[in-house]
Amino acid sequence: MVAVQIQDDLRRVLDDEGKVLAGAKVPEIPEEDLLQLFDKMMLVRVVDDRMMRLQRQGRLGFYMKSIGEEASHFAVYALRKTDWVFPSYREQGAWFWRGYSVEKYINQLYGNSRDPVKGRQMPVHHSAVDLNLVSISSPVGTQIPQAVGAAHAAKIMGKDDVVMAYFGEGTSSTGAFHVGMNFAGVYKAPVVLICRNNGWAISVPREKQTAAKTFASKAVGYGMPGVRVDGNDILAMIQVSREAVERARSGGGPTMIEALTYRQQGHSSSDDPSVYRDPDEPAIWKAKDPVKRFRNYLKHIGLWSEELETRTMEAHNDEVTRVLKESDTLGAPPLESMFDDVYEEMPWNLKEQRDYLMAQERTKSPHSH
């Protein structure tokens, strides 16, 4: 029998202002890493802001911001390079942290000739096999049993790699969540399953996803520990993730983490939360903003300066500008490539269809991007 701990209380290191709470244990993180984490958090803010502006100007088809949720991305700090990540579609910080370039990121949004996924998927559906970041798809939750399978594979292959999966609280209602959690528990898979509870699944609030008091409490039904953490506290995120990764790596099996956070803006560029949300709500959570709290913490320990932040913002903005300038010159991937990679080798029916399409008159896209 596994003794399962459910920590319904919220793990925190920093208060809403970014001051270390009395009695809190601060995770040991080298100074250069703290600065890097801040740098990447700012990168997410800059990229999100710039990309959404482009979308509103009609210069980008679609985008999803993660504003207000950035700290929850950096659970990946606890991972090694050889560990794997199965993300959902709102963890851009995790991608940047593991080395995904701004260039690839933006090229994917445009589906241009340098898009790593060759113009095949909507914006934000990234893939980076060199970084063990698994291809993103739109059906939510499918990544959970896949992550469990990968973790179990590592185990049976005698590797001590750990797999981390991200999903939202809405996804915890899906069958895939149940199935993934169940297999993880039965297999005692070395997996860390992070539920980023940002309060909203498009227009549906978290109360409509479950009658359970917390999402972390669901873990007990699957025979694994459930830990609830302040998802806007980057130090707490890193602390609980380290514990979960250590547990997995040492053969202790899976952990479910519920990271409490808040979706400051819409689900995507197609969404307008003013239609369904209390307009006072975002301000309540803005007071607990992850970037503000981390900034203040860095201030307290003497690592932050106005000059540092300005320089960081400028560098990131300049990089985005440079990448955009170049991506503007890039067209779509070659038409023939639409028929590649369906299978390893192209079967006759695709060859025929490709030849047919290439012989047709070209049709102009109704979209400019």
Place this chain on the structure above:
Amino acid sequence: MPTMNIIQAVNDALRIQMTAESKMVILGEDVGKFGGVFRATSGLHDEFGADRVIDTPLSEAGIIGTAIGMALYGVRPVPEIQFSDFIFPAFDQIVNELAKFRYRSGGQYPCPVVIRTPYGGGIRGGHYHSQSPEVMFIHTPGIKVVIPSNPYDAKGMLLSCLRQDDPVLFMEPKRIYRASRGEVPTEDYTVELGKAKVTREGEQVTLIGYGAMMPIIHEAAKKADEQGISCECIDLRTLMPFDLETMVASVTKTGRAVVVHEAPKTAGFGGELVASICERAMQHLEAPIQRVCGFDTPFPYVLEHEYMPNANRVLGAIRQTLEW
């Protein structure tokens, strides 16, 4: 040469590849200790251990979802879906994930999973142990569909599937799991995927089918022969990608064709075959191509012998093409 039935042939192929490939893992309900409800994985758990022949929780979505993750990481998973009627909880994972992983990742993430599943009626299984859902997967770009009709092809094609890197649905005709016996080499050998086989040469009518319909087709051809009608029989073997060239060459010669499948007629694979053959061989056709199929009803229990195509109905269709 020893004879084997389809179950033994499948078991043999699995054993050979489990030995040759240390990363191969079998998983599914009852496949481990029990050896599978049809005994397809009999003895493998004892020989290769519980880590490599895994008894999973009861969840098709979980079996396929975890198999996908395993394949991405570097294992070669061979999940079993106990009856193809139960594949539907895994439909999202198969259609939206497995079939699309290579394409959607720009080629970064191939997903080599071979799903084995018994399909088809004739064992008094009713609605939920008799279905033939092949068309739903043929219609999903990115996944191959392979259906053997005999032990020799079952072993050889399964080994081919296990040694390539595309997702495959390997559908086993359970009605003839034991009834179909034949000479099967004990050594390692493969049968090429994507190639149909002309199992009987003839001059007047081409009969096309796969899986458990092949014995029916052969019986009809024999009866036709007694009436002086010469039929050519084609076993498709792989349904995606399918061997159109062989079918067209045959119909060019005979001018007449009958397609036979158990799955319901409307929007069944027969429609695709008729359309594709017509596109290429219309000028050679003497009559419309006939389809002898299951009916557009759920698969019945007590009346299954009337539901499934039989030699008489195929013979009737043969005559229709001749009398047109």
